[in-house]
Amino acid sequence: MKQYLKLDEWSIIEESFDAIHQEISESVFSIGNGYIGQRANFEEKYSGPSLQGSYMAGVYYPDKTRVGWWKNGYPDYFAKVLNSTNWIGIDVHVNGSPLDLAACSVTEFRRELNMKEGYLARTAVVKMADGKQLKIASTRFVSIARHEIGAIRYAITPLNFSAPIRLTPYLDGDVKNKDSNYEEKFWNEVSKEVGLCTANLTLKTKKLDFHITSVMTYDIVKNGQKLEFTPSTSEKEKYVANDITIAAAPNDEIVLYKYVANVTSRNYGLGQLVEAATKSLNKATTAGFDVLLSEQAAAWADKWKESDIIIEGDVAAQQAIRFNIFQLNQTYSGEDDRLNIGPKGFTGEKYGGSTYWDTEAYCVPFYLSTADSSIARNLLIYRYKHLEKAKENARKLGFSKGALYPMVTMNGEECHNEWEITFEEIHRNGAIAYAIYNYVNYTGDKSYLGQYGLEVLAEISRFWEERVNYAPLKDKYVMLGVTGPNEYENNVNNNWYTNRIAMWTLEYTLEALDYLETNEPHRYEELLDKLKLTTEETAKWKDIITKMYYPEDKELGIFLQQDGFLDKEIIQVKDLKPGNLPINQNWSWDRILRSCFIKQGDVIQGLYFLGDRYDLETKRRNFDFYEPLTVHESSLSPCLHSILACELGYQEKAYEMYLRTSRLDLDNYNNDTEDGCHTTSMAGTWMSVVHGFGGLRVQNDELILKPFIPGRWTSFSFKVMFRGARLKVHVSEQSVTVFNETEIPAAIRIHNRDYSVGSLGMIQVESESVNTL
């Protein structure tokens, strides 16, 4: 764990340069606007270890599967987020020598990710090999007000010399993915033009024909005066540039403002790319850097108004939660229902594909509470649009009906190729069904069921129907050969969570059918017809629900994670000798599988999703049994435990679990932040504050809070959007205060009492100490 970042409430700050941190910082200081994203690479050449990364949302490549031993049913391709044109590049030569921080002595350095206003800034004072000293100051951002635009202010100041400085702003499409399976490059050049102060470059992917066009322009200002100059131009395969040489003397400040528009064939016809990008670019250039930057600050202010969490008395916690919220908002803005949230967002390439069940289980709650309901709805529609592919996927695996959503996907097709996950971690289907419930329950928007939801629910239910089988010796339905959320067990029989979420899906599908029959009879008939859904099928579902087998241990009063779990040697994590943890780095996979240790909550996942169906004592018995066996080696694990610990009054445990998620990337907890940030688990951190410490639930159209305040904090507050109202909940040791920032009144239940908060109103209730055991 490397803690080299400065604590600050609103910014991530690095105050000295160490090349061994560079790749980690490139991840942490990444910027994005939901469409364009970029690692915090330097603008000028950097020859040290670096993962160069510029990404365009929704542009991907089907990379040929790499596998040791093929299993029938594996996908042929893994659709990968694509590293695309490097548009930030500005090479610098001083008196003919390249500026390269890896070859300089860096005497001063400061990098800041300003989360309040949404930009990345860097200043450095360096001494080149020949003794020349100079200062660099850069600021850049990708505009959330203008999705196609990125802008850079790049300033260079000689400190102890006079010499010509050559600046080379460029676009470079000759890039590759670090994780390319066969070391292939994925882009071909389509066209390029390079003019005076302008250049454009259009590439297309070698497969699928995604086109991207980048257009750049720039101004140069010396000591506050805009320069007139005639650049020379250069180009090579997939590369266009201008070169400008400027005489500079000590303390001259030479500023290059680089503006780039990046567009893709996802949004424009092939013939219109250059024109569209140029038009966007011209508008941005006309506005100018300062206007663009103030637009950016304003747009971020709006985001923070909806989603900020304020923690008083703990700067590390404050910084961490804002970092998590900031990264989520950078990754997904929700207007485009073809996009989703990749596990690394725009901060790296690992895990390639875009969408995991993380989205439904962890991210949907964040967007439901912090943005307009249309945003979460678009995440749902994304899966609706993939329904046909999910049906094809089930057919491919040998099912005669139903839909199995992929484990990892970009366009609805499965990407992943580990049989125990691809074929068996089918609980993901349950999370996708649950997200529909979650959306409808939170927003009250039952129209979604008739419009889109029921079709997805019915096809998932059909999958479960065929995936279970009747076991005559038990006189029960069983589900064999699955992998639950705890991936440290594979190919188990009757995973309690999977059985439970499957049956819940059947129940909720039947409930949705009943609702539609009563409330939207015309649509109901239409859907029965479209789905060819018969009463035999629904009768079968009811039979399965009644006769489903759930493993449990009556004596311990717990649900069994899977058949035979108690045949394992049960050891608690605390009894492992030091040096064993994390087991995924210290143990063979064999030993992990044979052990009782749990990667992420499994039974716990069910007790969280279906929390209103289980009493506190049931939750307590299961938590008390399973949490001590849990190593939390998935970044998605601690948040759910934190939430459940809050519910059970285990305040210390709740805070311990919160700490494990919130600064995961800032403190490089898992020693892998250089690959990118753990974007989807950031939503889990938000959940531990709002669902955990805040105790937020929605039941029967009512917003419920049971807040408690971790001992180390003076107060905390969070924002919640609920049924049109935006509420700010402030929790201190003394009181819980809810401000309604909108004119829409809201009903709210705090510590089991009902309140209503009127237009722009406020209520305050005394804090309750939660039962601690």
Added chain:
Amino acid sequence: MKQYLKLDEWSIIEESFDAIHQEISESVFSIGNGYIGQRANFEEKYSGPSLQGSYMAGVYYPDKTRVGWWKNGYPDYFAKVLNSTNWIGIDVHVNGSPLDLAACSVTEFRRELNMKEGYLARTAVVKMADGKQLKIASTRFVSIARHEIGAIRYAITPLNFSAPIRLTPYLDGDVKNKDSNYEEKFWNEVSKEVGLCTANLTLKTKKLDFHITSVMTYDIVKNGQKLEFTPSTSEKEKYVANDITIAAAPNDEIVLYKYVANVTSRNYGLGQLVEAATKSLNKATTAGFDVLLSEQAAAWADKWKESDIIIEGDVAAQQAIRFNIFQLNQTYSGEDDRLNIGPKGFTGEKYGGSTYWDTEAYCVPFYLSTADSSIARNLLIYRYKHLEKAKENARKLGFSKGALYPMVTMNGEECHNEWEITFEEIHRNGAIAYAIYNYVNYTGDKSYLGQYGLEVLAEISRFWEERVNYAPLKDKYVMLGVTGPNEYENNVNNNWYTNRIAMWTLEYTLEALDYLETNEPHRYEELLDKLKLTTEETAKWKDIITKMYYPEDKELGIFLQQDGFLDKEIIQVKDLKPGNLPINQNWSWDRILRSCFIKQGDVIQGLYFLGDRYDLETKRRNFDFYEPLTVHESSLSPCLHSILACELGYQEKAYEMYLRTSRLDLDNYNNDTEDGCHTTSMAGTWMSVVHGFGGLRVQNDELILKPFIPGRWTSFSFKVMFRGARLKVHVSEQSVTVFNETEIPAAIRIHNRDYSVGSLGMIQVESESVNTL
């Protein structure tokens, strides 16, 4: 299934040329002598689809593991059988044009693998593109009398033209493995020399420094007269050659005799390779082709004397069983205890590594019965020598003691990288222990226990001790997370066979300890000391034996393949619609795993190994339950079923199962013979005849026979070596006759009556009809 080979009792014969059969024939017509092996590639250039393959036993390369998703504990390398210097090559140019059967019209063609005398012959009449017709006749073999020597007689005869014929005998080391994980070539050149009528080439592997040296010489004879000539020489990277141009007129027969010696650094010091090979070569050349060939015939006559099986009344069966015996004898000759039997022998590259549990379970019985006992003993010592590596392997997976032999190996290190097999298919350890029992039981050589056997048994027992765990709810020891012989189930709990063979190992280890304590007390003490074996350990083993859990179904009276097997939907193979089989080609891996279908006998494996511990009715109930669920999609499956079916009197089933193994490669049953022959399963075919139809067992130092004759056969006979005697057992419908071909008398039990066969004596008893149901 392509049946293009002619039936013949002693030869494999192909009578016309079809390029689509070439790669299959290259496998089937392979030749080998246990040290050198080679696919039946043409000597002259062939530009059609071909898998060029020359192999040297024990020379391998650690190819970097290729894997989709890494699991801790995977080996870094997969040790591969190496395709090495192509030493058979003789390029032919007619009037400057290359002779290439892919570019000719082949008007006559005959290829014969003469199994009686051990050579490969080919004749062809071809018409070249320009109309020139010529005849080729080649004969080649690798000498089993002189392990380093290969010899070729290559004759060419113009039929309708006069023209210069250029012959280019060469050695070419610029070869690669088809299955190279990263398309790498594995050889570097060390040295080469090319002289007049002689050349040598020394290569070394890029890793591990295996050196091989090939030295060639040749004579040319025209119309029976040895030619005097001065060749030109040529060389390039890893290639040396001579060129000789000879004037030829119609019906001139030009014969090139090529002699090659191949030696490796496994047997010689690096500085001696060229000298040693040259010495071997000179001796062979002096003897000349005809003498070498008659030595070869004599050596094979000796092999056949020990191992032949004669089937009368069924040429296809006769050819098949001889083919299987021939290939086994070509692959492993047993003098070198560093060698073993690869799944493809010397006939292809697939499955790379040399040794699987096939050796112990299937091949050891063959060599025990058909060769001197030192041969099977060397197979056991091979594993003894790997004991330290097997202990390291167990440590790597997290075991504090004991040995886990690898799933696939060359030098004792694990090669394989599928977690469900590498880490979980641990029953292999049981087969390795069982082979010790099998050897001692068959040969009566109990000294092996003290010399080598006990150490292996004790370390395997220690592994089992740590691999099981006590399950308090059952008050039993259990073994969780294994894959049994049936690889269509992975990561199951309490695989009956694995539990059973593990406990058998503990029992046999304790028995061996008792034997040594009584009979070799000094060695016993020495071994206790060497192994640091304590009475606590052996007491623990006894406790585990007593309290081991075996899944069973009392109502059906069967052992359960694994926990929960009866929760599966039980369907019989015969009830599958056509088009589903083979399921490994038609179903997703997911569907296979979820199904009840069995790839190869699992419970059956245990009932075969431990056949003397289970009564016939137990065997019958299990066979009747499991065989109908078995798809026999492993080439190792049918033979055991054939044997058990014989025991149960299911004669039709026994013959059906026999047919599935015996002509597997000759009829290309699995459509994959082009990759190489299924060498290890050939031993299973031998077992179905001798252990199945012959009913051979050894119990209490007595050879037991219960022969029956399949209805389609007039008679069959097989050879058995037993305690120094060689017996020929002849079975007809009327009688069973045993001839003792040696002077050592043998006791024998036939159909439950005891007989003895004296020196060179014979006994004849009436055949008994076996109970058929």
